[in-house]
Amino acid sequence: MERALNFVVVSPHHPENFQLFASALRANGATVLGISDEPYENLSLRTREALTEYYRVDNMEDYQQMYQAVAYFAHRYGKIDRIESHNEYWMETDARLRTDFNVAGLKAKDMDRIKQKSKMKEIFRSIGVPVAEGRVFDDWDDAKQIVDELGYPVIVKPNIGVGASDTWRITSDEELSAFFVERNTATTFIMEEFIDGDIVTFDGLTDHEGRIVFYQQMLYDKPALDIISQNIDSFVHYPSEIPEDIIELGRQCVAAFDVKERFFHFEFFRLKTDKSLVALEINCRPPGGPMVEMFNFGNSIDIYDQYAQVILHQKFTADLSQRKNCGYVSRKRYNNYLYTQDDIYAWYGEFIVSSVITEGVFGDVGYFIVTDKVEDMTRVVRFIQELA
Template identity: 55%
Template sequence: MSRPMNFVMISPHFPTNFETFAVRLHEAGFHTLGIADTPYHELSDTLRSHLTEYYKVDNMEDYDQVYRAVAYFAHKYGRIDRIESHNEYWLELDAKLRTDFNVFGYKNEDMLSIKTKRQMKEIFRDHGLKVAAGDVFHTDDEARALVQKLGFPVIIKPNSGVGASDTYKIKSTQELEEFFDYKTNGVEYIMEEFIDGDIVTFDGLTDHEGNIVFYSSLEYSEAVLDTVEKDGDMFYYVPREISKELVRLGEICVEAFTVKERFFHFEFFRVKATKELMALEVNCRPPGGLTIDMWNYANDFDVFREYANIVKDNLFEAEILRPYNVVYISRKANQHYVHSLDDIWAKFGDKIISIQSVPGVFAKIMGENGILARTTTLDEMRELVQYAQAKS
């Protein structure tokens, strides 16, 4: 009888909905070996009961401590088969540990291409994908010269960064000069031409050889930057229908970035004037928020279980029929809505999956309350969104 696979889970408690990875891996017979800096008694009952063992470190940023935790697990359970956080923040830590313990998956040398936007652009271009013009800059004068080439407005963001944090739309020389005063010291920034387009994503999961076993997409009511700037409502959804061109470009990206036995979340611009797709960036991890749960509701399957099967036996067994659009609708505390949450339940109860409060750290974008719902048609979805976000 072969031994159980040893799966080291970095920060398995965050975000909360990712705890299901530990549950499904444990059910599939893995040794689930958690490492984080949270006291054991603060972990949820569900997580505690589905971790084979938990190693608390004082500081996850101290590599030596995390290394010693993995070494302890290797000594006790044998060779480590997987190390994974599914979290953008720990991508480099995961890779460093995999390199040092010779574990399958992205290693140190892969980080440049999947973490830095400039390198992503080069890989996109090499594979025939269109990208926004832009480059990194290291001095104020380099930024001034670059904006002369690109023209206002421009987008400035960290060359290696997550989400919309530390990202700015600069519309004038004055705003650029002001940026020099508040930019974060020590951060390498990239400047890009502003693209008037909507963001659409190509997301999914690959098997051990890099074949796409499941794909999906996200469409947004507006850019995250705009939501933050005006502190208003937003919604985003998993559509039933996904364009063939998006799938084609997504398949190129999966191959270009050697995505094997991993979730992926690739962002594209759909240019408003021409409808063409331009590659924006790659994220070699699951989409954030509740998206991974939205996949389950959109397809009536369990992607956490399918992932465990892929790692264990390289098998994906679910039939993908896409019976629903699934939408997340934000409700902000600072808005005056015509309809209460109870009204929404009463009118659309057969379509509502859940209504939940959102932790403060995410509320600026996701709203203090989030409504998760599914519909068979986009018209039904739009009616629900308009009702939920109607202002008095």
């Protein structure tokens, strides 16, 4: 009798929607083994039911404790087949554990090329993909040399970082001086030319051989840097129609980064001048926050179950022929909106498939919208975010 696949889930309870990965793996026959520092009794019923066994550590930042947890599972259940959190924060821990226990997937040696923006640029350039010009810098003189080459404005951000966190748009020597006063000195920063374009993404999932079995394109209504710095409403959209150029470029990038049996989230600029694409970065994980749910709503699928099938049965079985426009619209509690939630559902409830209470860049309240026509999506978004 063939044994069940042993899948170690790091931090199986967080974020909340990622609990469904553990549930789907268990439902498809995996032995699901959880590690976290959360007391077992604090885990949701869904998570407890999904886990074959749970190992609580005192501190997930202590690698030795994480190692001991996996060693215990290996002793009890046999060879560990997969280790995954799907979480950017634990990606290096995941990789180190895979390395030490000889588990398939990204290893410690792979982290630089998928974590450091400077290394990402090298891979993009190696396949002829344009990138934002710039590099890592050390001090004022080094930074000023880059400014002299690129000109203001420039973008400064951590060489290893997620999203727009700790990102600076610098337009003058005075602002550059302020950056050096206020920056986190423990962080290595990279400086890039400012690119006038819209951020678009190529998101999806690959199988064990690196073949793309699912993909989507995400569009932002405004830059993430503006959403964070100005604390404003946002809207992101997975369109039903995806341009061929981003599909082709996305395929090249997936191959170049050797993304296998993983979710991916590539970010590009689409230039406002000639509409060409410039590579920004790769994230070897699902898109953040509620965006994974948009995979499901926009395609009428269960991406958690499909991921489990890719891992356990090496197949993706969902019918992707019913793709529709799917949007996520946020609102801030402090804003005075013209229409109430009751108004929203009264006027456009037919298009709203779900809502969520959230925080941070994704707003305080978010609505998932599905439409056949882009015009309907635009009309609903304007209604929801219209201020009094």
